[in-house]
Amino acid sequence: MRLDWLYVAVFAVVGTVMAALPLAIVWLLAPRVDLPQKRMTYESGVVPFGQAWAQFNIRYYLFALIFVLFEVEVIYLFPWAVIFRQLGAVAFVEAVLFIVILGVGLLYAWRKGALEWV
Numbered sequence: 001m002r003l004d005w006l007y008v009a010v011f012a013v014v015g016t017v018m019a020a021l022p023l024a025i026v027w028l029l030a031p032r033v034d035l036p037q038k039r040m041t042y043e044s045g046v047v048p049f050g051q052a053w054a055q056f057n058i059r060y061y062l063f064a065l066i067f068v069l070f071e072v073e074v075i076y077l078f079p080w081a082v083i084f085r086q087l088g089a090v091a092f093v094e095a096v097l098f099i100v101i102l103g104v105g106l107l108y109a110w111r112k113g114a115l116e117w118v
Helices: 001-027 058-082 090-111
Strands: none
Touching: 058 090
16 A cells, blocks of 8 residues: 555656756756846837737637637547447437537527627
């Protein structure tokens, strides 16, 4: 029993060292010159004017969230489609229910105007 926990402890220590060591090396080797140009906003070679903070329309965020929603749908449906023949009728009904729920969400977003890009 103790040997099992020893493996877990060694794995945790090695994982922590593997994550912390590159960060420590970069911190030690990074140049420490603080020039005003480093704090300036970069805009593809154009001298910036005004503030870098800008408000965006909420529609952009809604559109991005809907995109992410349907990307997640693909992530869940792809493995299901790969082993579809082995799952049987119950899995098919569950997948159809999943797609119907997502379709209802899409219709709701469409009716609310979340997909309008104007």
